[in-house]
Amino acid sequence: MSELPVRTERLVVRRFAAGDVAAFAAYRSDPEVSRYQSWDAPVSEVDAGRLVANFAAAEEAAPGWFQYAVELAGELIGDVGIGLHDNGMQAEVGFTLARPYQGQGYATEAVRCVLDRVFDAGVHRVSADCDARNTASAKLLERLGFRREGRRVQHTWANGEWTDDLLFGLLATDWPSPVPAIYACRPNVLVRDLSTSLRFYRDLLGFGVGWRWSDPSGRFLAEDDPDEPGTALVVREGAHLILTQVADAHPTRLHLDVNTTTQVDDLFAEWHGRGATIAEPPSVRPWGMYEMRLHDPDGTVLRVSAHPA
The missing domain is CATH 3.40.630.30 (Gcn5-related N-acetyltransferase (GNAT))
Incomplete structure (x- = not known):
């Protein structure tokens, strides 16, 4: 050990x-x-x-x-x-x-x-x-x-x-076997204002902040680069997102998979209770998934879904 x-x-x-x-x-x-x-x-x-x-x-x-x-x-x-x-x-x-x-x-x-x-x-x-x-x-x-x-x-x-x-x-x-060589993918979500996006993902969706660029563990540019050029990692369970601040940010789509429809309902109740605006509440979609949708401050669509039991 x-x-x-x-x-x-x-x-x-x-x-x-x-x-x-x-x-x-x-x-x-x-x-x-x-x-x-x-x-x-x-x-x-x-x-x-x-x-x-x-x-x-x-x-x-x-x-x-x-x-x-x-x-x-x-x-x-x-x-x-x-x-x-x-x-x-x-x-x-x-x-x-x-x-x-x-x-x-x-x-x-x-x-x-x-x-x-x-x-x-x-x-x-x-x-x-x-x-x-x-x-x-x-x-x-x-x-x-x-x-x-x-x-x-x-x-x-x-x-x-x-x-x-x-x-x-x-x-x-x-129990899961040791992770393979490629063990994760962290999509890079472009945002216009990092602080606004962090408040959304942290305060409304319950993500933790893994690091911001000013954290030494998160730096990978030269020492003379800015302390906070606008990048942060946010994490909640299996979802890891890198938020990068750029002037010409544009919305994208993120698909968050959960195991059960009950968990979709639990996330809906949690996020609605925190004050998040849910664009489309949970329901069974024509393609068979039980899904809800919400948008981050830049208009990125978050689809949260599970297979109905």
Whole structure:
């Protein structure tokens, strides 16, 4: 297993450190974050300090729970836990993300990174469970390939009530194989004003900003080139777009494929709730796809579609 930390597209997955206590206590004390979790909120800084110290001292490959810290732009935004069975071949996974960073693909990105490490280490099966009302976590697990294997009715006593649990499982044989030489394509979308486009994709559509040109990791011109010539990467799950500011920008068409019609409806509700103008709400089109359409500030058409069940 490679050494920590690991850098993903937008995140750093690492060990916990003493400096994480305040941020850890803050997001774990949020009642919306703890609603479907097993701990009692709020979490004091004393208790958070004890937990973080234990996390930092744990051995990643040893049986028991190991907690990974998830960092974005130098800030702790969540954690992913792996509970390794004594036999070293089975594990459980759990995850928590601070509320301001939910719905932007960060949890999926972090859990995928951790699962890569777990399966590379020889684990055969990873299990997960969640409160049946926690639809966001259930959908995340399904996006990553977990099978829903059952429902335990009134199985867990949490926060003063009996709750149903959904059960999920994922086998190493079902986990994606190593990426081929050409592993992604990032369309270059021409825009007239980068700041306006970033606000649209980030604030209305929930994309994360992978880099802007002024970020050293995104520079590939000479040192005397402008700090911000107008290029940025925006990312949400499998969609990676490069936005490039040019004077003569013209609209194009982007096709965003999703797995199910339910996910199309979920994106419609999310984006409409954020204030995005939907040009054409979801419906079955004459060519058989369940699709909605919206336009970015430059008139680029975003088609979001899935095959009807």
